[in-house]
Amino acid sequence: MSKKIKGEVSRTPKEKMTLLDVGAIFLRTLKLLVDFGYVVVLLLGMLGAGIAFGYLGSQIDRVAIPDKDTMIGQVSSLTRISTLTYSDGSLISEVSSDLLRTPVESSSISDHVKAAIIATEDENFKTHNGVVPKAVFRATLTSVLGLGETSGGSTLTQQLIKQQILGDDPTFSRKAKEIIYALALERYMEKEDILTDYFNVSPFGRNYQGRNIAGIEEAAQGIFGVSAKDLTIPQAAYLAGLPQSPIVYSPYTSTGQFKTDEDMSYGIARQQDVLYNMYRTGVISKEDYDSYKAYDIKQDFRQPEAIVADNHDYLYYTVMEEAQDIMYDYLVEREGVSEQDLKNDETKESYRELALEKIQTGGYTITTTINKTVHSAMQDAVAQFGGLLDDGTGTVEVGNVLTDNDTGAILGFVGGRDYNSNQNNHAFDTERSVGSTNKPLFYGIAIENGLMGSASILSNYPTTFSSGEKIYHGSSEGTAAVTLQDALNNSFNIPAFWTYKMLQNKGIDVESYLSRLGYDIDEYGIESLPLGGGVEVSVAQQTNAYQAISNDGAYLEQYMIDKITDSEGNVIYQHEAKPVQVFSKATATILQDLLRGPLDSGMTTTFDSRLKAINPGLANADWIGKTGTTNDFADVWLMLATPTVSLGGWAGHDDNTSLQSLTSYNNNANYMAHLVNAINAADPSLFGTDQRFDLDGSVIKSTVLKSTGLKPGSVKLNNESTFTLGGETTTSYWAINGAGQTTYDFMIGGTDSDKAAAWSKVSGQ
Template sequence: MASNSGRRRPPESPSPETGRKPLWRRVLRGLTIWGFAFALLGAIFLGSAVFFTMRQLPDYGSLKSSQNGQMIVVRARDGTELVSLGPSYGKWLDYGQIPTVMKDAMVSVEDRRFRSHIGIDPVGLARAIMVRAESGRFKEGASTITQQLARNIFLNNAKTFGRKGREMILALALERKFTKDQILELYLNKVYFGGGAYGIDAASRKFFGHPATTLSTAEAAIIAGLVKAPSNYAPTADVDAAIARGKVVLSVMVDNGVISPGEASQVDLADVSIVKEKAQNSVRYFTDWALPQLDLLLPETNEPIEVWTTLDPSLQKAATAAVDNNVPAGTQGALVSMDRDGAVLAMVGGTDYVNSNYNRATSAVRQPGSAWKLFVYLAALEAGYTPDDRVVDEPVTIDGWSPQNSGRSYAGEIDVRTAFAYSKNTVAAQLGNEVGFGTVASMARRFGITTPINTKPAMVLGTSEVRVIDMTRAFAAVSAGGTSVEPYGIVKVTTTSGELLYQHKSVQGQVLVPHYVAAGITDLLQSAVATGTGRAAQIGRPVAGKTGTTSSNKDGWFLGFSSGVTTGVWMGRDDARAVGGLSGGHAPARAFADYMKVAVARRPVEEFDTKLQLPEWQLEPDDEHLQGNPDDYYYTDENGNLVRPQTGGPGGADPRYDDGSVGPGPGPGAPPPEDGAPPAAADDFLDRATGRRAPDPGLRPGQSVVAPRPVGVRTPVPTLTPVPTVPATPRGN
């Protein structure tokens, strides 16, 4: 039997369990394959992103001219710079013009591997990611100079992974398109150094007062240290912090070998001369009011502009001092001063702009007190009163309201001029009641008051709230002879190259009241300063003005004009609480005088035009100049009929009218004159004008119809119901 021992057995196939590779090897192999695949895809995606981003990047010239915002240089009336707002750009410095020490300092402190990386720094990026993972937020950046440039030009400062990714792609694209020298040149001319300064030249001029081409090692170290935190390390804000940061930069420069330890030890950072910032305190109240008007004056533009304003620096300084030196402790003050054409010469909106930028000259609304009587007397003068007319200062009651004078006393019969000069509240109430409170409100609107006006009787004492600039505008209109004045603060706007973008054009003001009314109110205002409540506002030349004080001394006002300059002053507390001793005739009037002595010092003395050229219907017979035959003299009776005295009836006892009738004249139904002309006025109108008929019941209480006053007849102020003395809410002086 044959043996099978020598026969070879076929190899057995391995079992699945014994032939499979270990799990870890399979996982590692899979991760390697997939990792390589994802890396390849990522590289393709990143390369594509960088390629297309690089294709879309602007050219170098476009990047040089791009800006991060609009720079606005505000200039005063004389052309001097008041303030520079928005970003400030110095002269562009080419790479060769930038001092080597400045380039070395910036590279050392911001990106020591700048010359070797490809736009991103893997070492710094890994460190930043680790810190983010440990703390949950970015505590330090790993941005290279190229990344910072990309962020400054194209992105914002949001600390998100999305923004960081876009920043990295842009940085890689920038490195592919531009050289290292070009990137550093762009960076040093565009990076923000604080105080509105972009670029090393703007920073050097702002902080040290000279171009960046002459920067010293100490100055370069200070500027390089600002990038990390411009607001914290700016030398104009904190010199000690700037010096401490500069020392850090010097030590890093030593570590990088760009300067030796001996050179660093010879640098005295404390010896660097820092330019002090110009005082911009009260000036900012003016710029805050004027600059928003650019939105209406100019088309939309982002190019740098220069705004030439009406502000006079010397007068602004005088206005600030006048308010500061006279305002009571714990109160605020505001001042607006205008030239005769409405140009705002000075504006103070508060005692300290840094602590409170609220502009009380243009935004706050306060009760004007007796300064409001300007409109009461304007309405009365327009209705026929003259400064010499007699009125009665006595207790009165109007619709249950009983005003009182400041001294709780009454002068009896006085003239209008005296009543205004001593700010008699009872007379103002009577005049307002006679002409109509609505008429007074309309007069205030006519003269530029824009805030709501009530028409209750107490309104004659200034219970309606107003703005300082509006009240000053109203007094300026009086100074202009009753012609409207429009306040303005911008004369012209140009580009930095001198191209004219806007020019203010003077417009003839609208006549608000007849000239004789303006002359009459000027007479009253001059008397108020010469002999009345505004005596503290005297400055040695003609001044016309009015005081104002509200109840419980919450507000004090003085407004007036001289030699073409009109100024309004207000003082009080922001919370409208009482201020002991505050009145318009004291602190505000003194502040007015202090300022106006400077404002008109170089102007010729101007006498006021107070000559009343009354209209014919208001002239007294004695004031008329008779011409021709004296027999042509005539007058009108109480009914408005024309009477010729020389043509009387039998015996010359009765006057004869033009229609030939004798006696009291034609009654109702009388035939028209022989020439067939209709009567000049209907009987209904004459009845109401002469008081033979009760006022229209449709009129609200306190309103009356003011009829033309017949020639030679002065309608007396109505004697109203006397009442016992009672406290009054508003007061004025």
């Protein structure tokens, strides 16, 4: 008898077998559960696929089949030269396309490359009807289950449709159109014609100069220096591999240099895949495959050469940017792309790229609003007089925009001193703090809401921001009470500060006004907002705000493209004015009257006197405007307008370094005087020298005391005594309500002690 070990439980053989069985059962059960999990996942995947295919089918049902002529025209359409024109129809420039393409007939394309592309991209090309159902199923299922990307699912016919008509966004609606269009195209065209069109339109990466190439002929010439009909099998295999990822597989960089061996290896590996596909499908024998696989294709590549640089300028690229935006909107609307689809960055970017491609190669005529004579005069002026801006701090850059008040059309602009040395467009792309040019907008909001009249009195007593930081005007800490006109003429900071405080305390929705003027301001709690703090915009944007003031309060968003016409003469885009009445006519015309002062007084700019010295007749135009200078004199602004046009101007350094303290007062004023004189010489009618700003009939005229900006009357003081205040009167213009009777608290802004001091001064008490 064996000894029983202490602590061991004695079991019979039957009991021990049962424990083993339990372990095995547990493992089998676990395996079943795992297998069941796979089944559940598969079923869910199939359910998802079913939903996806159902949705795809619903999208297909909505697709309208294009007519034969339209579709053939679209897929066969090759590069056409688009043009940019001035407002009079004269040529600005042909649109440059980095894309080179030389179409050829089928007979000029090597059979080797035809066989290579079919073997690699669509081995059933000769037998299918445009779509391979199992390939569509595989691609859709892969997409639904998230099993990775696949190039399957698109025949050569579908790829042609995608390249020429639909673009490459990943939505089901586009895929549905692609399928229907491909089936239709196979009925409309012969296989050989479809294949030829594919070869003529497909992208093939970059050539030996780094330029983008499309079409088999440009590919053969640009990479191997031979015609497409003379390609060898190794060369054909290399080119046939390019359309899948042309930039990656191209042997050249964007500058036309050879890629590194590592980067070039991707294209060579792709060539090897094509050769194998040719062998696999019986196009070449095993012996030929082995021979071609060992061939060093790099020895056939053309040696790099330098490309000739373009000679475009600020105008060309500004028009192109706006044209791309318009074409993007046009394509999105034409294709019925939903807002949900556009939340996908890939979809959005694909339409951006398609828009640019259409502009570059679609044969469009893009008619701008730019006045050729005026714009040319502005370029001559900055070349001749831009040096007047230089103040010893280095070359001072400049941006100007000239806008038609009635329409918002941009008539001309200055992007900078010299495009060749500085490509930064200082008229449209440089955003800088606007300084004091913002003050009239805040005064306008106060006038609009009946809180201020043109003769109102504002505090300019010394004060601080809530942080305790003193508010300076230059080196001055403040003076006393001032009129609104004096506040504008001198561009005092403290009155503007108190005006914004008043608007906030009264609950005025300042954002609603500024947003309608096109401003996108992140933080409205910044106390220095009316002084330019937290407001950085382009010259174009700021000029647009002054256009609204000059146009009796109606804001018209600036535009530079009047219309776009396709190669058949159809207008696909025509600008439509959408005026927004930001200020009432009363408010706007009161501001116009006030804004004569900053120029006439000469307190912040010598523009008026300098223009009189150059052209006295032009100086007699009804000029209004406002200066602006930012901290440490980093930016100087001068906004100008007449009843017909608005002209904005900024000057400064790209690195935000300071200018001299009087650059705004003297240098910028001098330059702007010469600029407007040059514009006037190009078109003497432009500034409307025979027109005047007039107060609107709705303006309320109140007779007020000069000392208080309110009507004469008796004032009840805190000690219950009554004091009758009189004196010299003037007319104050109000948008609503009119001036009230003088009170002790007549001054806008200021502390209690400031108000006491102001009352003491006007009353003599």
